[in-house]
Every structure is written in C-alpha cells, then in structure tokens.
Amino acid sequence: MNSADLASGPCPLGRAAGIFGDRWTLLIMRNATLGATRFEQFRTGLGIADNILSNRLGKLVDAGVLTKEPYEDGNRIRSHYRITQAGVALRPVLEALAAWGHTYANPAEPTIAVRIVHLPCGLPTADGSYCDVCDTGITNEDAAWVMPWVSEEPIPLATAAVTAAPDGN
C-alpha cells in the first residue's frame, strides 16, 4: 500500500492522517492557528525549505484547510493564506497533541504546558472547547493560547477566512 491511498479510505482517522501525516503540515497549521498568513511568516517561523513550504501550502489549500487570497501590500498584490472553517476545526487536534507532548514527549527538559484561555473572562480552561467559568463553548474568536516559553502574553487564535462548507476540495 502506498500511503497516499490512506487519504481516500473509509477510516476518517486514516484520511486525516493522509493529510496531516508528514513532518510539516501539523506545524504549518499550528502557526496558521497562531495567526501566520504569509509565506515569509511560515518560512521564518518554521525554518522550512521554500519549495517544501510552497508544496505544503498548495496541498493545504487543496485540502480545504487554508485559502489562498490576494491582498494589498502598498500598491502591490501579494498572496496570503488564511485558515478556513475546516482549519479552525483542527484546533482540538492541535490542543490534544500539545497536551500529550507536554506530558509525554521528551520530558527530560523542563516542559511548560500550553494554556488555553477564554478571552472574555481571561481564565485558562481545562478543555479548550468549553469554559466552565462562563459556562459557554469556546470558539477561536474568543480563545487564545499562552505559550510560556515564548511569552506570558496570550496569543489570540486566527478565525476562519470564510464560512466554508466542509468540502475537502
């Protein structure tokens, strides 16, 4: 079996793994969730090679998790990549992976958990999807991640570019 076949199988986990199962894609989505939109931002933020980044961004657009849109930079038209509804919906996956990594990955060096704060109340949440204090669900619009090894400042999360239909193409 070629692993490209996974993306078309009946198992939803297999299909997701077919999209995100490579070295860079999850990290690109992490950075997109944290607000990166431009080629240069992804490149310097990740240290990924140009050609690989170009390829991955294209695949993520094809997969429907990012959109490529022109935007004006002065008088010049540049491209940027904005997260779609499907991309926003990946947040629980990223948070679950971050939580796992905090507890289990390479714990020899001091690890610091990502905290998911609910911006309206400013309080961290246990779950990422629900604020027990406010008794409401948490969307990307009112969520932020605190990554203490970067800064104690909460980083607001990117919101969906368009209310995309759940269409993978």
Next chain:
Amino acid sequence: MNSADLASGPCPLGRAAGIFGDRWTLLIMRNATLGATRFEQFRTGLGIADNILSNRLGKLVDAGVLTKEPYEDGNRIRSHYRITQAGVALRPVLEALAAWGHTYANPAEPTIAVRIVHLPCGLPTADGSYCDVCDTGITNEDAAWVMPWVSEEPIPLATAAVTAAPDGN
C-alpha cells in the same frame, strides 16, 4: 532547520509532531489502540513495508509509547508490542483526528463517524473522555470504538502494558 530538531524544541506540539509527524506513526498507534500487538498484525492491517514498520516500531518503543516484550508462541519466543500509558494517553489525539476527518476530509464519499462507546453502559459518548450518562470519566479499560465501515461491533481498546512513568526514553 531539520525537522528532527522539532522533537527537542520547547513547544510541546512541535515535540509531539516530531514523533508522530510521518505517514505511518499515527496509523500504527491507531491499530495499537485497537489491539494490534504483533508485527504481522501491523503489517497486514496497514499494508506498510516491513523495513519501515520495523523502524517505526523501534522508534515508538524509544519514544515510550510502545514496549517490546517477549511472549510465548507455543514453545517459541516471539516479540510483541504493547501500548504504554503514554500510548494510551494518545487516544484523545486519535479521536480528535477521527472526528475532524469525518467532517472535513474528502467528504465526497460517504463518511461514517467513529463512535466512542462507554462499555459499562454501552452508550456512545459525545466526548470520549467523559460519559454523561454514567457521570464518570472514560479510560481505555471501559471504552470501545465502533467503526461502522468495518462492523457495528464495538472494538474494545488496548490498555496500558505497564504503568509507565511519563518517561519518553
């Protein structure tokens, strides 16, 4: 940057992606969670090449999510790979990915969600970690996945081989 460096960075999501960010590892963990333990089971279940499987199982043992243990097959000693506590803890990641894949990946073909059932009550759960009906948390011991494209029969999940310390080595 070489992506191997990710596994040692400060970001827990980056470290997790360094372990699971390849074509096969998440699928190996899916099958391990569903009870696969032997080389042959992984190989035929996934269609992965022998050398890659051998390499991945070794890395997963090194990462602390699987253990390699001898077991008796008749008079002969064979190896099997059992999931550890760190491996069991990956279940939320797998379930989040499966949920995402069901909604967003390649929805052209009919997709069927994985259902996570709480074995004591036999009822599906919304969350995977908590049974609202029984008002208890759900561990692998009393959870099962229903993958309707395979069978309506709930598949009980593998439980941890040892109560491993959260030690990645």
Next chain:
DNA sequence: ATTGCAAGCTTGCATAAAGGAAGCTAACAT
C-alpha cells in the same frame, strides 16, 4: 536612474526517507 532589497515563488541538484522484493532464522506442521 540605478542599485538594492523583500516577498513569494520556481528550478536544479544532493541527500534522506519510503517502498518493494528477496533472504534469513527458528520453530513448528506435513
């Protein structure tokens, strides 16, 4: 006006990872 520079790519080439097939070993089973 020319030079330089940044963003966003593409192209070409070297290296690393993945895939496929064959081979190897130890214990059965025939």
Next chain:
DNA sequence: ATGTTAGCTTCCTTTATGCAAGCTTGCAAT
C-alpha cells in the same frame, strides 16, 4: 526432508526533503 509462518534485515529503486540559486515585481535609498 519440505514447507510455512513470524519477525526481521539487506539490497535496490523511487519519492520526499533540504539547500542554494534564480526570477519577478514593486518600493526605497543613493
């Protein structure tokens, strides 16, 4: 004796990744 299975390893080919260079457009400085 011959074949078979699980669990690997080795060899070779193909694909993916990494690195460097080049290209284009506009803007900014000289």
